[in-house]
Amino acid sequence: MSHGNMNLTLKVWKQKNKNEKGRFETYDAKGISPDMSFLEMFDVINEQLISSGKEPIAFDHDCREGICGMCSMYINGRPHGPKQGITTCQLHMRSFKDGDTIVVEPWRSAAFPVIKDLAVDRSSFDRIMAAGGFVSVNTGNAKDANNILINKDDADGAFNAAACIGCGACVAACKNASAMLFVSAKVSQLALLPQGQVERKSRVLNMVKQMDEEGFGNCTNTGACEAECPKGISLENIARMNREYLGASFT
Amino acid sequence: MSQNSGFLGSSIGKKIIMGATGLFLIAFLVVHCFINALIFFNDGGLTFNVGADFMAHNWLIRAGELVLFAGLILHIVQAFVLTMANKKARPIGYDKIDGTANSKWYSRSMGLLGTLLLIFLIIHLAHFWVKSRFTGLPGEDANGHENLYAVMQETFKMFWVVALYVLAMVSLSYHLMHGFQSAFQTLGLNHKKYTPLIKKAGMWFSILIPVIFSAMPIAMNMGWIK
């Protein structure tokens, strides 16, 4: 297989499972094409590892077009690597130079235990959603869609918050492994819409309670989450959630 | 943090306490700075001592002082609790972190800056507050007010003290640079129009207050004011 002419050194976290201790392993990535995506480079390395009888590197990935939120590599000290506004799968090798050493680690958070190598368990996000990230409307109860009029600003605001793909880069980027950006995006989306008003207070209380129980850290407003979010979810959402929480706690 | 029991036990509740006490301390800084700046009348401390005397003996101020200490302690304790929880939230750290790519160093170093400020504060209190409130001051000024000004002059003769104060004010500046706007964010006081204003005001505040504070020991040490 001929690919390209970049040669790189990779320092990758290897960990057999949740219970065993991990360590870094070094791999040579030879003949990498600048047109490859970062994950395709991993495909190439894995293919080489398999053909030499070694175990490939496990990593999460699925859609490979930046929308499913499954890929999750912490590359050279940043979630999803050196570029802004993209996921790991959208990162291409032309963002690196021949001869670079690249350090690849899993998301680090007590609430995201490592499953194997670079794959982590993000089911804590699902549990937070189950605690309140919804509008309680059973199928068949809806009135005609245009009976609910929503001004464009609120609709756009809700949409921007709803763009979250739940990848967890915010947690990975945060020095405290806080999940505030993720949680606030959902709280904001529904707080901005008339459909979300009925459960507005219980939603924020329950979601924050679950977030705390999962063992995420606390928000200290460094803004790293916003800067690293591949979907540009804004810190405004965190302020809104704080407001919602304060309001729900004292009224 | 594993348990969330009510507002004060929750992560957001704790942060709101941090933000609220932070803003309260910022308010105190304004008062403190204003009264201290009275030395710049350069009248041998006469005006300043009026203020200092008032602050030391007015019962309302003394009561407020208790609240201030309570706020300060709450701020410190809460910071400690949060830091412990945050440590627990990431038991295994990263090998490589490119923090500058996504945030400001001082935003990531609030704990360190705060600790430096705490050390400074202890020294600072020993220099002035303990003397003013407990061990007593060296006599009165020409107007018959307690002469805290004299203590200042005495203290700031030492170069290391001045250096320490200036360094502490640099820490304060960065602590405020993050803390001022962060407090508003934490309290949910966020608005398309006003948030940029708050950020700008916060920046100026974070520069001006420490500069004024630093000017005092420097001016006294250099003998610019007598």
Place this chain on the structure above:
Amino acid sequence: MASSPKLNSKIPEGTLENKWTKYRSTVHLVNPANKRSLEVIVVGSGLAGASAAATLAEMGYKVKVLCFQDSPRRAHSIAAQGGVNAAKNYQNDGDSIYRLFYDTIKGGDYRAREANVHRLAEVSGNIIDQCVAQGVPFAREYGGTLSNRSFGGTQVQRTFYAAGQTGQQLLLGAYSALQRQVGMGAVTLLARHEMMDVVNIDGKCRGIIARDLISGKLERHFGHAVLLCTGGYGNVFYLSTNAMGSNATAVWKAHKKGAFFGNPCYTQIHPTCIPVSGDHQSKLTLMSESLRNDGRIWVPKKAGDTRNPNAIPEEERDYYLERRYPAFGNLVPRDVASRAAKERCDAGFGVGSSKMAVYLDFAANTERYGKIQANKLGLHNPSKDEIIRLGKEVIKEKYGNLFDMYKQITGEDPYELPMRIYPAVHYTMGGLWVDYNLMTTVPGLYALGEANFSDHGANRLGASALMQGLADGYFVIPYTIGDYLSEEIRTKSIPTDNEAFAKAEAEVQERINKLMSIKGTKSVDHFHKRLGKIMWDKCGMARNKEGLTLAITEIQKLKEEFWKDVRVTGEANEFNPELEKAHRVADFIELGELMCKDALDRNESCGGHFREEYQTAEGEALRDDDNFAYVAAWEYKGEGNFELHKEELKFENIKLAQRNYA
């Protein structure tokens, strides 16, 4: 032609408009107390799976949901860009249920079941209502009402959208509803679980064998009914717009356990995808159909022209879609646009380093928008540069995210150079054969969404996949499942130590052992790529008898080689993505063979199935309604043997006609 006696489509009596209403009002019900003891397994958590699971749980059934991803929110429905159709007629442009029904049947080249499609059109409006009630942030007008746009193959504006992320927003809506039920304990969620086989007892589907992908342990799950909502099988082609994990294992296992496979050869090749850049390529990225509104497709008139596209003068460009189909131009349906691109590239007019691409050029419309914008701003005699600058701003507002995505992947700036695009496998219209109730030929086993064959005939229209997935999950299965489960209220939960479960698990275990023990020399991906190449070359956009016959033997050989020489690293009792892939690819190989057999058997061209032997003088698809107006439902008859059963398609409300876009 009469339908095979093995295929009872259970289409209700009555006029087309009344079938569903009447059926819904007369179908057997299950009382609330009984629902609590009836268990339903839902495999897959995309639009169909999540919506079905949430709704069934709301109704009181005990539901289990499995997904192979780490969270149900990641199912590949999330990647749908354009929108969801619904016959709301909010734009007052003459839309109606009948029109949506008609467009869908015609778009599918008259190879879909009338009753199903009409039901789909009927419930389409409810989908929008339901999603809005859940808080799905659809695009809106300044007055606060919902916004619509138009899509290929229709003359009305009936597509609801949320920027270029409609699939994501709809899925997150269904996922929210699902998580709500999980939180209430009504749904048991099994993420990172893959279905390995179905378990039939006394002729009825009674559960599944699943593998916990983290521990590698095999699990037995009982269900009174099992719903397969596992999406399509486009990844048979290796390169497709599907997610890396999208697979056919669940439907294929069901097929081998008695579920007939409907129209396996119907695959949709989407015309506007980013071309392959090298043999490292792992997947293809779609560029939304909406780009064809403002992009003009062309190739150089001279074969092998390697000049920079901007240096090729207007008169030396061949806008072949506008030339061949003046009435629809660049907005012909997907199958037509794809074939036309292939035709030009095969004839040597392709562009780019691979020569397997055509240009999608926004320059003309950039200029047009620039002029309009200049007028709006009251600029008189703006310079050409000024016009282009203004035009680019308009284009950026409309397609900015897509342009960014393109630039990220190719390294080329589409504002300066035309995009290079080529067709790619996108969707599979075929799937498990289901009756009107969405039940397969195995009682108690259902297939929903892309996993079934039912609504799109031989070609799916844009923005109809989301509609179908949600229709099946929210509004069809909750009613139709009652028809079966009402008869099951006396069936107690079958303990999973039952011998049928034990046997099925042993078979799965045996297969895992086999895969792990081969220890051959070639990776799973190696075989997958080879399968993909065979399928793409011989069962792709154009097919012929000779190629298909050859493909079948090649696939059979590949299968043999796979089972002799594949190398699966790691161990079976741990998180092992290689083992997961091996299972999936083994199934893709078998399914690929059936696809070729079906394509070979269908001696006509229709929709996405284009047989070179059957075309008009102009090179258009030539249907044979007299002999092929049927659903091909294949029965598995053991190792590489399949028996064809036909379900006759009766068109009582629509007159069959040759599709004409010229």
